[in-house]
Every structure is written in C-alpha cells, then in structure tokens.
Amino acid sequence: MDDEIQSLEAELKRLRPAGPSRDLLARLGRDLAPAARSPAPRWWLWAGALPIAAAIAVAFTLAARREPAVPPPPRVAAMPPAVFQPVAAENVLYAAQDDGPVTLADGTSARRERLSYVDTITWKNPRTNASVRWSVPREEVRVVPVSFQ
Amino acid sequence: MTLFKQTPTNSESMEDAHQHESWQKWFQLYGPKLLLCARQWTRSLADAEDVVQDAFVRFWRHQRQLPGEPMALLVTSVRRAAIDRARRDSRRSAREEFAEGGLERAGPVFETPLDGDERREAIEAALRRLPDEQREVLVLKIWGELTFEQIATQLELSPNTVASRYRYALAALRGELTAADCHG
Numbered sequence: 223m224d225d226e227i228q229s230l231e232a233e234l235k236r237l238r239p240a241g242p243s244r245d246l247l248a249r250l251g252r253d254l255a256p257a258a259r260s261p262a263p264r265w266w267l268w269a270g271a272l273p274i275a276a277a278i279a280v281a282f283t284l285a286a287r288r289e290p291a292v293p294p295p296p297r298v299a300a301m302p303p304a305v306f307q308p309v310a311a312e313n314v315l316y317a318a319q320d321d322g323p324v325t326l327a328d329g330t331s332a333r334r335e336r337l338s339y340v341d342t343i344t345w346k347n348p349r350t351n352a353s354v355r356w357s358v359p360r361e362e363v364r365v366v367p368v369s370f371q
Numbered sequence: 372m373t374l375f376k377q378t379p380t381n382s383e384s385m386e387d388a389h390q391h392e393s394w395q396k397w398f399q400l401y402g403p404k405l406l407l408c409a410r411q412w413t414r415s416l417a418d419a420e421d422v423v424q425d426a427f428v429r430f431w432r433h434q435r436q437l438p439g440e441p442m443a444l445l446v447t448s449v450r451r452a453a454i455d456r457a458r459r460d461s462r463r464s465a466r467e468e469f470a471e472g473g474l475e476r477a478g479p480v481f482e483t484p485l486d487g488d489e490r491r492e493a494i495e496a497a498l499r500r501l502p503d504e505q506r507e508v509l510v511l512k513i514w515g516e517l518t519f520e521q522i523a524t525q526l527e528l529s530p531n532t533v534a535s536r537y538r539y540a541l542a543a544l545r546g547e548l549t550a551a552d553c554h555g
Binding site for chain 2: 227235238242249
C-alpha cells in the first residue's frame with residue numbers, strides 16, 4: 223500500500239460519522255429509561271413478592287387443613303344420571319358339555335350340563351354417541367332331574 | 372449539550388467501554404458509527420435510525436455483559452436488525468432490500484467541520500459512488516473499527532475477500548478524489 227493510500231486511510235479515519243437525530247436519542251431514552259435503573263430494585267421486587275406469595279400459599283394450605291373432613295361424594299352421585307344407557311345385550315353359547323347322570327344329595331337322579339357363554343352388554347351415551355362394550359365369560363351349570371321308568 | 376464532539380481513540384472506546392455506566396455514554400461512543408454502519412444496510416436515514424434503536428436497545432438490555440468487543444457485538448446486532456427490518460417491511464426479498472442499502476443523500480454522512488467542507492463533500496460523493504460491497508467493507512473497517520476477520524464473520528466472506536474489497540475501495544476512492552481535485 224503506497225503512501226497516498228495510507229494518507230487517504232488516515233484522512234478517512236479522521237472523519238467523524240454524523241450523529242443520530244435528537245428524535246432517536248429521545249426514543250432511546252424512552253426505551254431504556256426503565257432498564258437504566260440498577261437491577262437491584264428488580265431483585266427487591268422479587269424479594270418482596272416471593273415471601274408474600276409463599277405466605278398466601280401457606281395460608282391456603284392451613285385453611286384447607288382446618289376444614290372438616292367431608293367424605294367425598296359417591297361417584298354415582300357425581301355422575302350425571304343416565305349418561306350411559308344400556309342399548310344392547312347378547313349372550314353367545316360357545317360350548318356345551320354333558321357331564322352325564324349324577325345323584326343328588328336327596329338320592330334322586332339328575333343330569334348335569336355345563337354351558338359356556340360370552341355375555342356382551344353395550345352402553346351408549348346419547349349426547350355424545352360414545353359407547354362402552356363389556357364382554358365377560360360366563361359358565362352355567364344346569365342340573366336336570368331325570369326319572370328312570 | 373453537543374454529542375459526539377470527542378471521538379474516542381480505538382483503545383479508549385473498546386477497553387473502557389465496559390466501565391461506562393449510562394447508556395448515554397455508550398451511545399456517545401458508538402452511536403454515530405453504528406448509524407453509519409446501519410446506513411449501509413437500509414434504504415433511508417430514518418430506517419437506519421430505527422435499526423440502530425432496535426439494535427442498541429437489544430444490546431443494552433441483553434448483551435452488554437457479554438464478553439468480547441462491544442462494537443463487534445453492536446454491529447452484529449445492527450446487521451441483524453437491518454435484516455429483520457428488510458424482511459418485515461418489504462414485499463421483496465431481504466436480499467433485494469439489502470442490495471438497496473447505501474448512503475442515500477438525505478443528510479450528511481460525516482460531521483461538518485468548520486473548514487474543509489468541500490473535501491468532506493467530495494469524500495462523501497466518492498463514497499456514494501463506490502460499489503455497495505466495497506463501501507460496506509470500508510465503512511466497517513474504518514468507522515466500525517472491525518478487523519478483517521470480524522468483517523468476514525459479519526458478511527460471511529473470507530478474510531482475503533474482505534481485504535481485497537477494502538483495497539479496491541481505497542484505490543477507487545483515491546481515483547475519484549484525484550479526479551475531483553483535477554476538475555475542481
């Protein structure tokens with residue numbers, strides 16, 4: 223870099239950029255006025271607010287403990303009546319077993335059968351159309367008196 | 372009170388900046404330089420002032436305690452604010468908006484001295500005629516007081532490219548001013 227360039231560089235560095243307008247300074251003053259304060263007041267705010275919040279929380283907790291223990295209402299009572307209504311019930315026989323003749327305690331004869339079902343009950347909420355289907359296995363034992371003639 | 376009367380030296384502005392307590396002192400140090408940098412990336416002086424306001428408020432509230440040179444942080448903040456503004460305000464792409472930045476003729480670029488006003492005007496005119504990418508580097512180096520490496524980081528260029536643009540800018544300025552002297 224020759225002397226002329228260096229001289230120009232030095233001349234440029236001596237130029238001072240024009241300052242911002244008074245309007246910008248005023249806007250900065252407004253923006254930074256709250257932040258210009260030291261951060262200590264913010265900590266004092268928190269330092270004051272936290273104990274107050276803690277005191278309120280403790281007060282609510284103590285008040286809740288002093289209240290007489292009320293048994294929770296039964297779930298049935300809490301639920302809106304007839305929210306779900308049974309709309310279908312079916313049972314399917316899927317197995318039958320004949321145990322053959324048996325003698326009962328009074329000496330009479332009988333025949334015992336074992337029937338296996340699946341019972342399915344469906345409830346439906348008419349307001350929401352939600353449905354619940356409940357299926358449960360069930361075994362039925364039948365004792366049928368017989369007479370040998 | 373006249374602001375910006377005393378331009379601090381580089382070492383003073385960078386090393387002592389952390390010791391200043393009020394934003395007014397900080398802004399006295401950096402405000403004019405930031406405004407000049409912002410004018411490279413905005414379409415008007417008013418836009419540049421808005422960008423400087425956003426950037427300086429952000430810096431003062433959130434970045435003041437960060438390590439590093441304040442001017443580099445501030446220039447980064449100014450550039451980001453300019454990009455945000457370009458994206459927000461324009462229907463065109465941010466790139467197109469950015470390319471339109473420059474020293475538009477509203478208001479002087481530099482303080483007006485009591486003597487040598489013609490020379491200042493000639494320099495300002497020569498600066499305006501520089502290609503945007505050269506003027507951007509020149510402004511960041513001379514008045515932004517950034518190193519080539521810092522400028523390269525800002526502009527996402529290689530330091531060699533930045534140094535080349537800087538040399539081309541100075542050479543072009545010298546040519547412009549020499550021609551003006553000859554014709555003047």
